[in-house]
Amino acid sequence: MRKDGLITLTSSGLFCEKGDFYVDPWKPVKRAVLTHAHADHTYRGNEHYLVPAEGERLSRIRLGDEADISTQKYGETAVMNGVKVSFHPAGHVLGSSQVRVEYGGEIWVISGDYKLMPDATCAPFEPVKCQHFVTEATFGLPIYRWQPTEFIFDEINSWWRRNREKGKASVIFAYSLGKSQRVMNGIDRAIGPIFTHGAVERLTQAYREHGVDMPTTTYVGSVESKKDFVGSLVVAPPSAQQSVGWLRRFGSHSTGFASGWMMVRGARRQRAVDRGFVLSDHADWPELLQAIASAEAETIYVTHGFGEEVVRWLNENGQNAVPLKTQFVGDVAEEGIAANEEGVS
Amino acid sequence: MKPFTELYVELDQTNKTNEKIDALRFYFANATAEDAAWAFYFLSGRKPRQIVPSKKLREWAIEQAGVPEWLFMESRDTVGDTAETIALLLPNNATVDETPLHQLVEVKLLPLRTSPEETQKQAVIDAWSRMNYSQRLVYNKLISGSFRVGVSQQLVLRALSQISELPPDILAHRAMGEWEPTPEFFNKLIDPSVDEDEAPIARPYPFHLAHQADFPIEDLGPVSDWQAEWKWDGIRAQVIKRSGEVFIWSRGEDLITERFPEIAHAAGELPDGTVIDGEILPWLDDKVLPFTELQKRIGRKNLSAKILAEVPVILQAYDLLEFTGEDLRATDFRSRREMLESLLSGLADKINGAFRVTESVDAADWDGLSKIRERSRTLGVEGFMLKRLDSPYRTGRHRGDWWKWKIDPLTIDAVLIYAQKGTGKRANLFTDYTFAVWKGSDLVPFAKAYSGLTDAEIRKVDRYVRDNTVETFGPVRSVKPQLVFKIGFEALQRSSRHKSGVAVRFPRILRWRDDKTIEQADALETIFAMLDSFQNPSDGQSS
Numbered sequence: 001m002r003k004d005g006l007i008t009l010t011s012s013g014l015f016c017e018k019g020d021f022y023v024d025p026w027k028p029v030k031r032a033v034l035t036h037a038h039a040d041h042t043y044r045g046n047e048h049y050l051v052p053a054e055g056e057r058l059s060r061i062r063l064g065d066e067a068d069i070s071t072q073k074y075g076e077t078a079v080m081n082g083v084k085v086s087f088h089p090a091g092h093v094l095g096s097s098q099v100r101v102e103y104g105g106e107i108w109v110i111s112g113d114y115k116l117m118p119d120a121t122c123a124p125f126e127p128v129k130c131q132h133f134v135t136e137a138t139f140g141l142p143i144y145r146w147q148p149t150e151f152i153f154d155e156i157n158s159w160w161r162r163n164r165e166k167g168k169a170s171v172i173f174a175y176s177l178g179k180s181q182r183v184m185n186g187i188d189r190a191i192g193p194i195f196t197h198g199a200v201e202r203l204t205q206a207y208r209e210h211g212v213d214m215p216t217t218t219y220v221g222s223v224e225s226k227k228d229f230v231g232s233l234v235v236a237p238p239s240a241q242q243s244v245g246w247l248r249r250f251g252s253h254s255t256g257f258a259s260g261w262m263m264v265r266g267a268r269r270q271r272a273v274d275r276g277f278v279l280s281d282h283a284d285w286p287e288l289l290q291a292i293a294s295a296e297a298e299t300i301y302v303t304h305g306f307g308e309e310v311v312r313w314l315n316e317n318g319q320n321a322v323p324l325k326t327q328f329v330g331d332v333a334e335e336g337i338a339a340n341e342e343g344v345s
Numbered sequence: 346m347k348p349f350t351e352l353y354v355e356l357d358q359t360n361k362t363n364e365k366i367d368a369l370r371f372y373f374a375n376a377t378a379e380d381a382a383w384a385f386y387f388l389s390g391r392k393p394r395q396i397v398p399s400k401k402l403r404e405w406a407i408e409q410a411g412v413p414e415w416l417f418m419e420s421r422d423t424v425g426d427t428a429e430t431i432a433l434l435l436p437n438n439a440t441v442d443e444t445p446l447h448q449l450v451e452v453k454l455l456p457l458r459t460s461p462e463e464t465q466k467q468a469v470i471d472a473w474s475r476m477n478y479s480q481r482l483v484y485n486k487l488i489s490g491s492f493r494v495g496v497s498q499q500l501v502l503r504a505l506s507q508i509s510e511l512p513p514d515i516l517a518h519r520a521m522g523e524w525e526p527t528p529e530f531f532n533k534l535i536d537p538s539v540d541e542d543e544a545p546i547a548r549p550y551p552f553h554l555a556h557q558a559d560f561p562i563e564d565l566g567p568v569s570d571w572q573a574e575w576k577w578d579g580i581r582a583q584v585i586k587r588s589g590e591v592f593i594w595s596r597g598e599d600l601i602t603e604r605f606p607e608i609a610h611a612a613g614e615l616p617d618g619t620v621i622d623g624e625i626l627p628w629l630d631d632k633v634l635p636f637t638e639l640q641k642r643i644g645r646k647n648l649s650a651k652i653l654a655e656v657p658v659i660l661q662a663y664d665l666l667e668f669t670g671e672d673l674r675a676t677d678f679r680s681r682r683e684m685l686e687s688l689l690s691g692l693a694d695k696i697n698g699a700f701r702v703t704e705s706v707d708a709a710d711w712d713g714l715s716k717i718r719e720r721s722r723t724l725g726v727e728g729f730m731l732k733r734l735d736s737p738y739r740t741g742r743h744r745g746d747w748w749k750w751k752i753d754p755l756t757i758d759a760v761l762i763y764a765q766k767g768t769g770k771r772a773n774l775f776t777d778y779t780f781a782v783w784k785g786s787d788l789v790p791f792a793k794a795y796s797g798l799t800d801a802e803i804r805k806v807d808r809y810v811r812d813n814t815v816e817t818f819g820p821v822r823s824v825k826p827q828l829v830f831k832i833g834f835e836a837l838q839r840s841s842r843h844k845s846g847v848a849v850r851f852p853r854i855l856r857w858r859d860d861k862t863i864e865q866a867d868a869l870e871t872i873f874a875m876l877d878s879f880q881n882p883s884d885g886q887s888s
Contacts, residue, residue: 142412143420143433263433265357266425266772270800274359309419316413 006083006106007132009324014110014134016101019083021050023099023110026327033085035112036096037062038177040329050078052087054123055095057206058177074123090114091125092281093178094207100128109295110134113328115280116287117149121178121185121212127294132301134324135292138282139260140306146260146284149186156277157188159256164192164231169253173273176200176237178281179258181207181214184235189215195229196220197236197246226251241273260284292319304328348372349384349446350480356494365496369504378528379447385505385534386526387487389498393450395490396458397465399427402489405466409473410434422820425772428485432478442475454488499741509535514551514740521598522548546587549594550620550666550674551740555730555747562711562750565731572678572734573706573714575726576749577661578636578835578850579626580643584608584660586615587670593625604643607653608660611699614692618670621685622738623662623703633725635838636850661703662689663730666738674738678746681738721752727835728752754833754851755875757867758858760788761828764810765821767795775810775822776803778854780832782845783868791845791872792832797854806857829861830854837876847872 008015013025021031028045035041037051037058044063051059053071063069072078074097077086087097090112098111109130116125146152156172163170174180176199184194184204194217196204201219208214220234229250238257240246247253260280261267268276283291288310292300301324302310314321355368369388373381407417412434424430444453453472457465469488473481486492502513502520509516516534522545524530533539558565565571581596591612593602602609605625615621627634627642638656645652665685666674673681686702706729708714714729721728728751736746759780767776777795781788798806806828813825833855840848846869 141420141423142410142416143424143430145433145437264424264772265429266768266770269770270772270774272360274361306419306423309416313413313416 005108005132006101006103007108007110007134009326014326016080016083018103019080019085019101021080021085022046023101024112024328031080033099034059035090035099035110036093038093038113040327041112050085052095052097054089054097054210055093057209058093058095058203061202061206074126088126088128089123091116091119091122094122094181094210094212096122096178098126098128100130106131108132108134109297111136111291113138113282114291115283116291117146119149119182119281121181121207125291127291129294129296131298133292133295133297133299134301134303135288135310136282136304136328137288137302137307137310138305139280139284140288140302140310142285144260144263144280144284145286146278146280149279152277152279153186153188155275156183156186156256156258156279157191159254159275159277160187160191160233163254167230167252169229169232169234169250170256171234171236171247171250171253172256172258172277173236173238173241174200174258174279175281177203179279180204180235180237181212182281183258183279184215184217185213187215187233191233193218193228193232195223195232195234197234197240199237200235220249223249229253241271346444346446346449346480346483347441348376349380350483352384353483353494354479356496360495362500365500366504366507369496369501370507373505373508377445377447378531380445382526382528382531383446383450385501385520385531387492388494388496388501389520390493391526392490392492393455394458396454396488397469399485399489399491401462401465402431402469402485403427405469406431406434409470410436418820422766423773425766425768426491428489428491429482431485432482435473435481438474438477438481440475441477442472442480449484450487457488505535509537511535511537515541517551517740518548519544521551522594523600546590547585547592547600549583549585549592549598550622550672550738552581552583552596552622553664553739553747554742555749556742556744558731558748558750562715562731565711565748568708568710568714570734572682572732573708573729573750574663574703574732575706575721575724576728576730576751577624577626577633577703578725578727579624579633579639579661582608582623582625582660583666584612584615584619584621584623584662585667586612586619587617589617591615604648605658606648607658607699611660611696614695615688616669618667619688620665620667621660621662621700622664622666623660623700625658625660627656628659629657635725635836637838637848659698660700662700663703664738677735677737678732679734718750718752722836725836754835754855755837756831756833756855757782757791757872758829758861758865759791759832760826760863760866761806761824761830762788762790762826763821763823764806771795771803774803775807778806778830780830780852781826782866782872784845788826788863789845789869791843791847791869792834792849792852794830794832794852794854797833798857802857826863829858829863829866831856831858837872839876845869845872847876 012027012029014023021033022029023033024035024041025032026043030047032046033050037055042062049069051069051071053073056071074087074089077084084102086100090096090098092113092115098109101108107130109128113136114125160170174183180200181204194215196217196219204214226249255273256275256277257271257273258277258279260282262276262278300314300321302321303324303326307323311321311323352368352372356365407414421427421430457468472484502516505516506513519534583594585592591609595601627639642652642656665681668684689700689702706717718729731748731750733746759782761778762781763779764775765777767774779790779793782791810824814822815825816823832852834849834852836850838848
């Protein structure tokens with residue numbers, strides 16, 4: 001990364017010196033512009049925040065009542081010391097954005113985490129042309145190619161139905177922000193009642209407040225009789241899998257895990273769940289390449305995930321790519337392969 | 346291969362025993378005998394000789410998928426399995442291959458082994474184009490000889506037992522030894538009216554396997570109910586003499602008669618209808634040699650006079666399973682043992698030391714036995730085997746009548762210096778480690794270990810490796826030396842092939858010493874002091 005570019009990498013994060021703000025900083029700074037509300041992109045302790053209005057309530061939950069938060073809608077432009085800053089949908093989770101930064105003809109897009117596949121719980125990814133494109137690479141290997149969403153939901157639905165017929169509960173582990181709501185939005189709600197873990201319930205309520213269609217859910221902790229869980233769907237964050245006591249209340253149950261990592265059998269076996277559902281909120285290999293191509297950038301900066309591999313592939317295929325060592329972790333943290341889920345309460 | 350692939354997916358998808366048995370039962374109840382025979386063959390862990398090397402499959406997959414080789418290899422490291430990587434990388438395909446399993450194997454797979462490469466390639470690419478993801482995965486595993494799925498043969502037999510109403514032990518016996526996966530074989534396997542006496546003469550009995558005693562040894566009750574034998578570190582084997590012929594089987598059901606002519610020759614002196622269970626050991630000057638010596642012999646196609654003289658073998662016999670053609674497994678161990686002793690002592694002049702009845706070690710109480718056990722390392726054994734004197738010879742791994750009572754491993758605190766991603770269940774996690782000890786101010790690699798940490802610890806170490814990589818050499822990463830682990834191992838031997846000068850047997854991680862800094866890790870001198878502290882059979886010198 002050039003030292004004199006509009007955006008530089010510092011020990012606190014991606015910095016725009018001209019506009020005096022950081023994008024998704026990991027150490028406390030004066031002004032933070034945030035792409036989305038996942039733990040590795042939204043840290044507490046900054047003096048002032050600018051977040052996409054479409055995900056405001058999620059940021060509020062994450063940052064607390066005291067935080068000084070301003071919001072801005074998709075497509076609107078703020079000007080900071082002459083630098084234009086705008087949010088554009090990233091299709092990752094509700095309110096997730098790419099941050100476009102422009103000054104003196106130099107245009108950067110920091111895409112945060114994104115996916116191109118349709119998702120009814122958030123606005124679709126919008127290609128934004130730029131000279132400098134910062135991309136994730138969580139699933140940056142060609143083995144990662146997602147099936148159509150309908151196909152995955154057919155699998156989840158028939159799993160739930162089959163368990164219900166056997167009198168079992170279906171416990172699905174899904175990251176509490178985004179994946180859980182996507183599962184509940186897409187599932188066949190006629191099959192049976194849906195219960196939620198506390199972490200999921202709070203964020204699901206925020207989704208409802210933003211007008212996203214969510215089925216009726218009941219917080220697990222408010223249920224008196226264990227019988228209520230028979231044949232139901234329980235949505236819980238991956239960390240709940242470690243809590244044997246918490247799971248015991250569901251009696252006979254089958255476990256599932258919704259994540260792009262489930263593409264690989266070894267990863268599913270590590271998780272020790274009955275079923276893995278390949279449902280990801282990140283771009284797969286073809287989507288990554290498509291998003292990168294549509295940005296038409298001169299330089300591509302590749303951050304977390306299989307960064308080295310994507311950089312090498314791009315450079316071998318006539319593009320100019322460089323690795324960027326940020327502290328973003330993508331799905332590794334979110335979905336628990338190297339679990340660090342304390343960030344979500 | 347559609348129903349078989351569905352079975353594979355079902356078995357692979359659940360970790361619940363009952364669901365696996367249900368899936369197996371459903372498959373075998375609906376399969377033709379032709380298909381069932383092959384399914385049973387593959388599920389019980391047997392495999393035909395490799396048909397196409399996975400290196401070739403990789404080459405053709407790289408071409409079909411249009412990825413460079415390095416990207417294939419990166420993908421493989423993440424997936425931890427070549428067959429699966431290929432299935433994932435090939436272009437998506439919704440078609441399903443309806444060829445029955447036996448036809449696929451007999452007509453399309455097996456004949457390919459001797460075909461020219463171009464024919465093989467066309468056949469494989471054609472097959473890929475007709476199959477969906479799961480079928481390709483199964484196909485790749487079958488063709489490269491790497492088919493495995495998370496069921497034990499015992500589980501398969503339980504399912505078949507429910508279908509045939511035959512006890513699993515009878516099925517286990519019928520499935521031993523060499524057989525061809527034909528419909529006749531399968532029909533006979535599950536036919537309750539078949540007479541056991543007509544079994545093939547080479548057929549071994551299922552081995553009785555022991556668990557490690559993981560409780561205070563006094564819990565076993567009066568010591569007089571038990572026989573203690575030294576636990577040898579060799580090759581578990583069953584020696585059969587029937588109808589004038591000799592067969593030696595390993596525990597993995599390989600016929601190893603030719604590899605041990607000394608034992609085969611002596612076995613020729615046994616009366617017909619004799620089956621002995623024991624351990625093949627490299628044995629010289631009335632002492633056992635280290636297992637590595639035996640490995641030298643196993644690896645050879647031709648046994649030269651030189652190697653036969655350098656590493657002679659004997660059988661430490663410990664059980665008699667059949668005598669005068671009669672199955673003795675239901676008889677108590679005490680009686681079997683007496684018969685074994687009298688049989689072998691009667692033949693002593695003919696078998697010329699090739700068979701020895703393994704020594705029974707006696708003590709008045711567990712304490713006494715425990716003291717004697719401390720001599721294990723000096724004797725080159727792993728501790729004791731404890732066998733209940735009034736027990737039958739059981740089928741498979743069983744708790745209660747046989748116990749391994751091993752000595753505590755040797756231990757060393759060592760520093761993690763290299764890490765590599767694991768395979769299978771540990772795919773995409775750094776789980777294969779190299780540990781080092783101090784030699785002056787340098788850390789020298791001393792052992793590799795793969796197991797011993799909890800899943801949570803593995804994730805932590807994985808994270809550490811990713812954040813602290815110093816250099817990358819292909820799949821191996823060197824990491825900043827910081828983490829210390831307690832490494833356990835069974836035996837030590839001087840070795841000129843190892844940088845540290847010692848080779849260790851069965852190293853594994855006992856625990857993470859997060860209370861220690863690397864300066865507190867052990868030095869090579871400590872290891873050499875261990876070597877000297879007991880008379881090591883490999884040097885043949887006493888200390």
